[in-house]
Amino acid sequence: MRVAVLGAGAIGAYVGAALHRGGAEVHLVARGAQLAALRERGVRVLSPRGDFTAHPHATGDPEEIGPVDYVFLGLKAQQYAGCGPLLEPLLGRHTAVIAAQNGIPWWYFHGLTGHALEGRRIQAVDPGGAVSGTIPVRRAIGCVVYCSTEIAEPGVIRHLEGTRFSVGEPDGSVSARCVAFSEAMVAGGLKCPVEADLxxxxxxxxxxxxxxxxxxxxxxxxxxxxxxxxxxxxxxxxxxxxxxxxxxxxxxxxxxxxxxxxxxxxxxxxxxxxxxxxxxxxxxxxxxxxxxxxxxxxxxxxxxxxxxxxxxxxxxxxxxxxxxxxxxxx
Structure with a gap:
C-alpha cells in the first residue's frame, strides 16, 4: 500500500509515522523547517503509549512521489480548494483521498439517496464548487479524528491523547478501500473503525x-x-x-x-x-x-x-x- 500524507503537520506526521511503522510505504509532503527535520531525522513521536521514530520518505514536491493508493489530507479545511497543484500528481485512477478535517465536510449531502438535500452544496465549505472541483466526491473517504497531537519542534510530534480515526464512505457503504486503510492503520497501532454512518x-x-x-x-x-x-x-x-x-x-x-x-x-x-x-x-x-x-x-x-x-x-x-x-x- 502506497500512502501520501499531504500536509505532514502534527496529525499528518503522526499518522504517517504510524502507517510506516505498520509496514505501509509512506511519503510525507511538508515544507520549511518541518520538511528539513523530517528529511534529516525522520518523525520522532513522543507519546504516553511509548516513544518511537519512523523514517518515511519526505519531500516538498509530490511529483517525486507519483500516484498512490491513498492520500491522507493533513490540511485545514480552508486549504482544500487550493491544494490541487499538490494533490494532482498523487492521483491515479483509483486513488482515494482521506479527508481528516474538523467540522462539516464538503461531501456531506452526497450519497444520501432520497434525502431532501441530496447533492446540495454547502457554500461555507465548498464555495462555488471550489473543493468538489479539486477533490471529486468519488475519491473522498471521510475521517473523524479523535486524537490530539502537537508539533513540539520541527520533526517531533507530541501525542497527547486518543488514537481513533473513524473512516467512512459518503454513501454509507463499507467499502474494500475503507477496510484496507483501516487494517493498515491498525497495523500501525491506531484505532480505525469503518463506520456505516460516519x-x-x-x-x-x-x-x-x-x-x-x-x-x-x-x-x-x-x-x-x-x-x-x-x-x-x-x-x-x-x-x-x-x-x-x-x-x-x-x-x-x-x-x-x-x-x-x-x-x-x-x-x-x-x-x-x-x-x-x-x-x-x-x-x-x-x-x-x-x-x-x-x-x-x-x-x-x-x-x-x-x-x-x-x-x-x-x-x-x-x-x-x-x-x-x-x-x-x-
Missing part, C-alpha cells in the same frame, strides 16, 4: 468543536476554563443544543448528551483548542467548516440558531481582522 461521528466531534473552538479564540481561555465558568458553560450548552437540533433536522441522530460532552471537554484540562492555537500562531482560522457550515445548515433546514449565529458573527469578524492585520505584524 455523519453521526461528525456531529459528535463537532458538538465540542462548534462551541469550544470559537469561544476559546474569542476569550483566549482553555477548555477547562470555559467549562467551569458559569456563564460560558451556559453559552456552550446553548450552542450544543442548537447544533443537535440542526443535526436532527439534517437527518442525523448523534447519541450523546450535552452534559457528557461538556464534562469530557472539562476533563481535557488546560488544553488550547486548535482554533486558539491557530490564532496565536497568526494562521487562518477554521471558522467556516466548524461554525459557518452549521449556521448555513440551520438556514437550509429552518432551525432557529440565534446563539450559533451570534457567536459565528463575532468569530468571523475576529478571523477577518486577524487576517487583515497579519501582513503588518510581519
Amino acid at each position: 455523519r453521526n461521528d461528525i456531529w459528535i466531534k463537532l458538538l465540542g468543536n462548534v462551541a469550544f473552538n470559537p469561544l476559546s479564540a474569542l476569550t483566549r481561555a482553555t477548555m477547562v476554563e470555559i467549562a467551569v465558568h458559569p456563564g460560558a458553560r451556559r453559552l456552550v450548552g446553548s450552542m450544543m443544543a442548537e447544533t443537535l437540533a440542526v443535526a436532527r433536522a439534517a437527518g442525523s441522530e448523534p447519541r450523546i448528551s450535552i452534559d457528557r460532552r461538556i464534562a469530557g471537554a472539562e476533563r481535557v484540562g488546560h488544553h488550547k483548542t486548535s482554533m486558539l492555537q491557530d490564532l496565536e500562531a497568526g494562521k487562518e482560522l477554521e471558522t467556516d467548516a466548524i461554525l459557518g457550515a452549521v449556521v448555513e445548515l440551520a438556514e437550509l433546514t429552518g432551525v432557529p440558531a440565534p446563539t450559533l449565529r451570534d457567536v459565528h458573527a463575532a468569530v468571523d469578524l475576529l478571523a477577518r481582522t486577524t487576517t487583515a492585520m497579519a501582513p503588518a505584524a510581519r
Whole structure:
C-alpha cells in the first residue's frame, strides 16, 4: 500500500509515522523547517503509549512521489480548494483521498439517496464548487479524528491523547478501500473503525468543536476554563443544543448528551483548542467548516440558531481582522 500524507503537520506526521511503522510505504509532503527535520531525522513521536521514530520518505514536491493508493489530507479545511497543484500528481485512477478535517465536510449531502438535500452544496465549505472541483466526491473517504497531537519542534510530534480515526464512505457503504486503510492503520497501532454512518461521528466531534473552538479564540481561555465558568458553560450548552437540533433536522441522530460532552471537554484540562492555537500562531482560522457550515445548515433546514449565529458573527469578524492585520505584524 502506497500512502501520501499531504500536509505532514502534527496529525499528518503522526499518522504517517504510524502507517510506516505498520509496514505501509509512506511519503510525507511538508515544507520549511518541518520538511528539513523530517528529511534529516525522520518523525520522532513522543507519546504516553511509548516513544518511537519512523523514517518515511519526505519531500516538498509530490511529483517525486507519483500516484498512490491513498492520500491522507493533513490540511485545514480552508486549504482544500487550493491544494490541487499538490494533490494532482498523487492521483491515479483509483486513488482515494482521506479527508481528516474538523467540522462539516464538503461531501456531506452526497450519497444520501432520497434525502431532501441530496447533492446540495454547502457554500461555507465548498464555495462555488471550489473543493468538489479539486477533490471529486468519488475519491473522498471521510475521517473523524479523535486524537490530539502537537508539533513540539520541527520533526517531533507530541501525542497527547486518543488514537481513533473513524473512516467512512459518503454513501454509507463499507467499502474494500475503507477496510484496507483501516487494517493498515491498525497495523500501525491506531484505532480505525469503518463506520456505516460516519455523519453521526461528525456531529459528535463537532458538538465540542462548534462551541469550544470559537469561544476559546474569542476569550483566549482553555477548555477547562470555559467549562467551569458559569456563564460560558451556559453559552456552550446553548450552542450544543442548537447544533443537535440542526443535526436532527439534517437527518442525523448523534447519541450523546450535552452534559457528557461538556464534562469530557472539562476533563481535557488546560488544553488550547486548535482554533486558539491557530490564532496565536497568526494562521487562518477554521471558522467556516466548524461554525459557518452549521449556521448555513440551520438556514437550509429552518432551525432557529440565534446563539450559533451570534457567536459565528463575532468569530468571523475576529478571523477577518486577524487576517487583515497579519501582513503588518510581519
